[in-house]
Amino acid sequence: MTILLGEEYDHLSAILSLHAGTGGTDAQDWAYMLLRMYTRWAEKKGYKFKIVDILPGEEAGIKSALLMVEGPWAFGYLKGEKGIHRLIRISPFDANSRRHTSFASVTVIPQIEEDVEVEIRPEDIKIETMRASGHGGQHVNKTETAVRITHLPTGIVVTCQNERSQYLNKMTGLKILKARLYQLEKQKLEQKKETLIGEKKEISWGNQIRTYILHPYKVVKDHRTQYEAYKVEAILDGEIDELIREYLIWLAKGNIKERKALETKEVN
Numbered sequence: 001m002t003i004l005l006g007e008e009y010d011h012l013s014a015i016l017s018l019h020a021g022t023g024g025t026d027a028q029d030w031a032y033m034l035l036r037m038y039t040r041w042a043e044k045k046g047y048k049f050k051i052v053d054i055l056p057g058e059e060a061g062i063k064s065a066l067l068m069v070e071g072p073w074a075f076g077y078l079k080g081e082k083g084i085h086r087l088i089r090i091s092p093f094d095a096n097s098r099r100h101t102s103f104a105s106v107t108v109i110p111q112i113e114e115d116v117e118v119e120i121r122p123e124d125i126k127i128e129t130m131r132a133s134g135h136g137g138q139h140v141n142k143t144e145t146a147v148r149i150t151h152l153p154t155g156i157v158v159t160c161q162n163e164r165s166q167y168l169n170k171m172t173g174l175k176i177l178k179a180r181l182y183q184l185e186k187q188k189l190e191q192k193k194e195t196l197i198g199e200k201k202e203i204s205w206g207n208q209i210r211t212y213i214l215h216p217y218k219v220v221k222d223h224r225t226q227y228e229a230y231k232v233e234a235i236l237d238g239e240i241d242e243l244i245r246e247y248l249i250w251l252a253k254g255n256i257k258e259r260k261a262l263e264t265k266e267v268n
Contacts, residue, residue: 001241002073004248009110010076015179016067016108020057021084023102028061030087031104033236035065038081040238047071052160052172060093066159066176068111075110080247082108083209090215099215103208109183111175118178125177126150127170132161149173156180210243212236225250 005011016038020031035051042049053066069078084105091100112118129144146161147169158176160169210222218232220243227246229235235243 001077001245001248004245004252005073005076007076009112010079011073012075013068013070013111014075014078014108015111015176016069016078016081016106017064018062018067019064019105020062021103021105023100025057025059025061025093026087026091026100027102027104028057028059028063029093030061030085030102031063031065032057032061033087034085034104034106035062035067037236037238037240038067038069038078041240042069042071042074042238044238045071045074045077047074050162052162052169052176053158054162068172068176070111075108076248077244078108080244080251081106084207086208086211088211088213088215109179112179112182118182120151120174120178120181124152126152129166145169147173149177151177151181154181154184156184222246 018031018035020027023030039049039051048070050068050070051065052068053064055063055065057063084103087102087104088099089102090097094100126149128148128150130146130148131144132146145163145166146159147166148157148159149170150157156177158173158180160173160176163169163172209224210220212220212232212235214232218230220229220232220235221227222243225246227243229242231239
């Protein structure tokens, strides 16, 4: 599939943010299922990964998580996972066994290389320390190793708590902040480009990129490519390569059309 990966940042590692959306406990469980899907995919591909921040749900699942997947082409493969993911199933949390629809969002940004210059001035950041969250008992963190970094000019907040020390959490947090600031600048350029093309590609709730149906039948449908896959359990266990491949093929075809449209507007 690497033949389809020709964009500027495709060769880099990836940073994924997952957030539970509409659907209460079901959505939080769905966000956890997606987190597991991506970590299982990373394992199968031989990538290193670490969960640098996670906020558990009250009853089950997670409210949010931040996952780093490290290795060549990780961002190129995972960039198409950005968007809203919808799950339809019989809820395991509903005593009446009714069908529920849940949403979770995924954002994916490249982990930029150290030699890329992004200025982070000390006076522009606020660093707070706190105890890492846990489930209690003997594993409660009694020292303030978790770090929250706020970039004051943009309001971007990064929290890291899963490293062994405050210093390591701070370094990881600054690395993620650097990537997000770089991505912010890239998005500004993309918005200018989209204005020329006349097409808006905002991702919003209810505008899902993919639906995973577990009841009354089983299918995963990508709404961009119209590709359908029927091995749903395998996909949720990390076998998402076919969905990734179809997206990359669809993206390559779209980029050709986009370039032609842009060239036509520039000529006119």
